[in-house]
Amino acid sequence: MDINTKIKLNNGVEIPQLALGTAEIEDGGTVNAVKWAIEAGYRHFDTATYYNTEQGVGDGIAQSGLQRDEVFITTKIWNDDMRQHRVEASFEESLQRLGTDYVDLYLIHWPVAGEFIPTYQIMEKLYEQGRIRAIGVCNFNQHHMEELLQVAKYVPAVNQYETHPKMTQEGLRQYCRDLGIRNEAYSPLGSPRAQLLKTPALVELAEKRGRTPAQIVIRWHLQCGTIVLPKSGNKERIIQNSQVFDFALSAEEMALINGLNENQRIGPDPENFNF
Ligand code: A2P
Numbered sequence: 001m002d003i004n005t006k007i008k009l010n011n012g013v014e015i016p017q018l019a020l021g022t023a024e025i026e027d028g029g030t031v032n033a034v035k036w037a038i039e040a041g042y043r044h045f046d047t048a049t050y051y052n053t054e055q056g057v058g059d060g061i062a063q064s065g066l067q068r069d070e071v072f073i074t075t076k077i078w079n080d081d082m083r084q085h086r087v088e089a090s091f092e093e094s095l096q097r098l099g100t101d102y103v104d105l106y107l108i109h110w111p112v113a114g115e116f117i118p119t120y121q122i123m124e125k126l127y128e129q130g131r132i133r134a135i136g137v138c139n140f141n142q143h144h145m146e147e148l149l150q151v152a153k154y155v156p157a158v159n160q161y162e163t164h165p166k167m168t169q170e171g172l173r174q175y176c177r178d179l180g181i182r183n184e185a186y187s188p189l190g191s192p193r194a195q196l197l198k199t200p201a202l203v204e205l206a207e208k209r210g211r212t213p214a215q216i217v218i219r220w221h222l223q224c225g226t227i228v229l230p231k232s233g234n235k236e237r238i239i240q241n242s243q244v245f246d247f248a249l250s251a252e253e254m255a256l257i258n259g260l261n262e263n264q265r266i267g268p269d270p271e272n273f274n275f
Pocket of ligand 1: 187197212214229230241
């Protein structure tokens with residue numbers, strides 16, 4: 001396993017397992033973050049219309065000098081665009097900001113009731129036209145997925161949802177895995193709110209292995225087979241988060257981390273979000 005390790009999605013498209021997350025990188029910081037990440041070897045960037053970082057991702061990639069097909073770009077359709085039935089328009093705007101004519105992975109950001117099925121059907125058309133290489137969803141619980149699968153022509157390639165050692169979501173993970181839907185972890189470090197990286201067991205393990213708690217957690221995600229999207233706007237931490245391919249956690253260490261689960265959700269709940 002190395003920074004170029006890719007996972008094969010259910011349509012054969014290969015996705016780099018480690019991505020730079022770009023939610024909440026402050027205005028203007030994204031371009032540099034993307035450039036630093038590319039220098040460190042990252043080739044997958046996760047953005048969204050809602051994050052306001054599509055332009056920065058596009059500019060950072062352009063300034064790096066890499067060819068379009070050397071990077072993997074994920075973006076997402078926002079809830080209001082779904083409600084206003086402007087899926088195609090929003091998709092075109094995302095392409096413009098990203099400075100590209102296709103997206104590698106296009107996701108529904110939240111399962112907006114009554115809207116996610118017609119939205120997905122338009123995404124299927126864009127996929128058939130070759131404008132999107134793979135389609136998927138975020139924040140779908142099992143019942144959302146069951147509803148979608150009743151009409152979907154293509155099984156989603158991924159489901160992106162909050163996952164970290166305090167919120168392992170093992171049931172959802174297994175359900176998706178059985179359907180060939182790959183799991184992507186957002187807030188993989190528990191984001192600062194959960195204080196995950198200060199958990200004594202993780203701090204102790206990190207000291208023992210001569211790593212940081214963040215590196216231990218990223219490595220845990222990788223060994224779980226999860227596509228992991230740690231976000232950072234800080235050069236040292238972007239580099240640090242990529243230095244996770246020269247050690248492995250033992251089965252006991254993986255079990256210890258799995259045992260930290262408390263079903264502690266830090267982000268909004270897909271069952272009752274109000275935006
Ligand atoms: P920063 O951008 O200043 O590096 P998550 O991806 O779980 O939401 O976590 C992202 C948060 O964790 C950001 O606030 C980010 O801050 C911080 N972060 C990212 N990488 C590390 C790291 N290696 N160690 C500590 N904090 C980190």
